[in-house]
Amino acid sequence: MRRCNQCIVERMDSPVPLIPQLAAHLVAAGGKRLRPLLTLAAAKLCGYPGTAEGGTRHVALAACVEFIHTATLLHDDVVDESQLRRGLASANAVFGNKASVLVGDFLFARAFQLMTADGSLRVLEILSRASATIAEGEVLQMATQNDLGTSVERYLEVIHGKTAALFEAACRVGAVVAERPQLEEDALAAYGTNLGMAFQLVDDALDYAADQAELGKTVGDDFREGKITLPVLTAYAAGKEEERLFWRRVIEENRQDENDLEQALDLIGSTGAIAATLDQASAYADRAARALAVFPDSPLRRLLADVASYTVSRGR
Amino acid sequence: MRRCNQCIVERMDSPVPLIPQLAAHLVAAGGKRLRPLLTLAAAKLCGYPGTAEGGTRHVALAACVEFIHTATLLHDDVVDESQLRRGLASANAVFGNKASVLVGDFLFARAFQLMTADGSLRVLEILSRASATIAEGEVLQMATQNDLGTSVERYLEVIHGKTAALFEAACRVGAVVAERPQLEEDALAAYGTNLGMAFQLVDDALDYAADQAELGKTVGDDFREGKITLPVLTAYAAGKEEERLFWRRVIEENRQDENDLEQALDLIGSTGAIAATLDQASAYADRAARALAVFPDSPLRRLLADVASYTVSRGR
Numbered sequence: 207m208r209r210c211n212q213c214i215v216e217r218m219d220s221p222v223p224l225i226p227q228l229a230a231h232l233v234a235a236g237g238k239r240l241r242p243l244l245t246l247a248a249a250k251l252c253g254y255p256g257t258a259e260g261g262t263r264h265v266a267l268a269a270c271v272e273f274i275h276t277a278t279l280l281h282d283d284v285v286d287e288s289q290l291r292r293g294l295a296s297a298n299a300v301f302g303n304k305a306s307v308l309v310g311d312f313l314f315a316r317a318f319q320l321m322t323a324d325g326s327l328r329v330l331e332i333l334s335r336a337s338a339t340i341a342e343g344e345v346l347q348m349a350t351q352n353d354l355g356t357s358v359e360r361y362l363e364v365i366h367g368k369t370a371a372l373f374e375a376a377c378r379v380g381a382v383v384a385e386r387p388q389l390e391e392d393a394l395a396a397y398g399t400n401l402g403m404a405f406q407l408v409d410d411a412l413d414y415a416a417d418q419a420e421l422g423k424t425v426g427d428d429f430r431e432g433k434i435t436l437p438v439l440t441a442y443a444a445g446k447e448e449e450r451l452f453w454r455r456v457i458e459e460n461r462q463d464e465n466d467l468e469q470a471l472d473l474i475g476s477t478g479a480i481a482a483t484l485d486q487a488s489a490y491a492d493r494a495a496r497a498l499a500v501f502p503d504s505p506l507r508r509l510l511a512d513v514a515s516y517t518v519s520r521g522r
Numbered sequence: 523m524r525r526c527n528q529c530i531v532e533r534m535d536s537p538v539p540l541i542p543q544l545a546a547h548l549v550a551a552g553g554k555r556l557r558p559l560l561t562l563a564a565a566k567l568c569g570y571p572g573t574a575e576g577g578t579r580h581v582a583l584a585a586c587v588e589f590i591h592t593a594t595l596l597h598d599d600v601v602d603e604s605q606l607r608r609g610l611a612s613a614n615a616v617f618g619n620k621a622s623v624l625v626g627d628f629l630f631a632r633a634f635q636l637m638t639a640d641g642s643l644r645v646l647e648i649l650s651r652a653s654a655t656i657a658e659g660e661v662l663q664m665a666t667q668n669d670l671g672t673s674v675e676r677y678l679e680v681i682h683g684k685t686a687a688l689f690e691a692a693c694r695v696g697a698v699v700a701e702r703p704q705l706e707e708d709a710l711a712a713y714g715t716n717l718g719m720a721f722q723l724v725d726d727a728l729d730y731a732a733d734q735a736e737l738g739k740t741v742g743d744d745f746r747e748g749k750i751t752l753p754v755l756t757a758y759a760a761g762k763e764e765e766r767l768f769w770r771r772v773i774e775e776n777r778q779d780e781n782d783l784e785q786a787l788d789l790i791g792s793t794g795a796i797a798a799t800l801d802q803a804s805a806y807a808d809r810a811a812r813a814l815a816v817f818p819d820s821p822l823r824r825l826l827a828d829v830a831s832y833t834v835s836r837g838r
Contacts, residue, residue: 220661277627281623285619309657314627322650341631342541345621348620
């Protein structure tokens with residue numbers, strides 16, 4: 207991971223000063239680097255040496271995955287008009303929307319340069335497909351915004367695109383560099399997909415539950431944006447007629463006043479919508495852990511299974 | 523070109539309806555499709571068969587080039603807050619900034635999927651590097667905005683990044699699919715770079731000269747945005763102290779009132795800034811035509827040389 211961070215810093219560099227400046231802001235903001243960790247862990251679980259002699263392709267590819275993720279974060283924050291990211295001022299708040307759009311484009315292009323330097327068409331195929339799926343997921347999310355008629359299936363499609371697709375690709379790439387049989391590649395892909403689904407469900411639950419300082423983001427962001435997430439769909443479906451009128455006003459008509467977030471939190475609490483969302487997340491986390499069964503038991507396999515259950519426990 | 527357009531329409535498709543809708547808007551807006559034409563022409567000049575038996579890789583790669591270009595246009599219009607593109611309402615004006623950012627990302631990812639399907643790492647290297655250079659050029663342009671202290675060299679660096687890099691890559695890719703010697707590849711790359719420089723210089727001149735209907739964009743866009751282009755740098759350098767105060771107020775301090783565009787057009791006219799810009803463009807166009815000297819004389823070679831001089835003549 208140290209080498210991956212080094213690669214990230216090196217390859218974010220550019221003769222255009224604003225690019226490393228904005229990049230430094232992102233690096234300083236930290237972040238869990240969960241996705242590149244998945245690539246490194248998947249490669250290791252598949253027995254990839256990860257040494258100068260045996261091969262260190264996983265390091266640069268983990269950096270690629272983080273670049274793609276960072277590019278989408280930069281563009282997300284522009285699209286969502288977010289002011290905070292990981293508890294710090296978001297890049298668009300500090301550098302403006304224009305810089306965020308363009309540096310996002312740079313990071314995306316840089317990711318493809320890194321992949322091309324790696325030289326595996328299979329890796330390029332996995333990560334370019336994931337990138338297209340992410341963009342489709344984001345567009346679909348935009349199209350469902352403010353629409354309480356969105357089905358749960360459609361919502362799951364959105365979070366699959368915007369989150370699970372890159373988790374899947376991050377894991378799959380690890381198996382590919384280790385040149386493991388399709389069975390193991392597919393197992394890691396299934397682990398990644400299900401972990402990504404669990405991760406996003408928990409994130410969506412936390413937006414109606416967490417303490418801002420702890421989460422590193424503003425509670426109620428999704429609410430204010432009229433984003434359709436499982437907590438809202440659940441509370442709406444379970445709500446009495448009067449409650450449904452409330453949801454229609456605040457989400458569909460986007461007319462919110464200052465006490466509405468509190469009422470939304472109450473309704474989401476009283477209808478058990480958070481618990482229901484976390485139960486769904488838990489089911490995906492279980493599927494993620496079970497997908498690892500094709501690998502022999504090992505401390506790393508147990509660690510990856512623990513990551514899945516930890517993902518859900520941060521929401522409980 | 524018909525096959526390339528077909529490929530563009532097919533590969534813009536997505537199960538997410540907003541993507542083909544926005545894509546249809548772009549296709550309807552037309553555009554010259556100059557960059558994909560360059561890829562097709564370069565391949566043909568290098569003797570690439572372009573038939574089902576001999577190979578049609580240039581068609582999909584020409585579509586890639588247009589996708590990359592379209593993605594940057596979508597993001598540019600967001601960054602510049604443009605209302606018009608090619609004489610029609612810009613995509614951001616119709617569909618909003620969010621959709622433009624995200625569909626741009628989709629097109630960029632789709633371009634890399636197409637390149638990966640082509641399977642040439644050399645092509646991937648050329649187009650991923652060009653994509654990173656474009657983003658750097660756009661960021662540099664943003665950094666020079668409103669700065670009359672920008673040197674002409676820096677301005678040329680900006681237009682090399684934002685425009686010439688993709689012209690170069692579009693041409694180079696044509697030579698690569700034809701598997702021609704480095705000499706021919708480099709000649710076509712030089713043609714593309716110089717043509718791109720000429721093209722952007724003329725575009726920047728037209729922003730202070732052309733009739734809006736003819737140009738398909740609003741005259742004075744660059745002026746209103748405080749964009750630093752050669753006409754402004756030339757008029758500023760040649761201006762009397764009083765004129766320089768004018769330029770500082772309208773460009774550096776960004777304080778403009780309704781008669782300022784007219785005064786700017788007058789000053790640019792009286793200092794010969796348009797003619798000077800077009801002379802520069804003409805020099806680049808000549809270099810572009812001369813770069814083709816390594817190829818035997820042919821109608822296609824003459825056509826490409828004519829494209830270079832036509833590029834400049836549209837500004838005269």
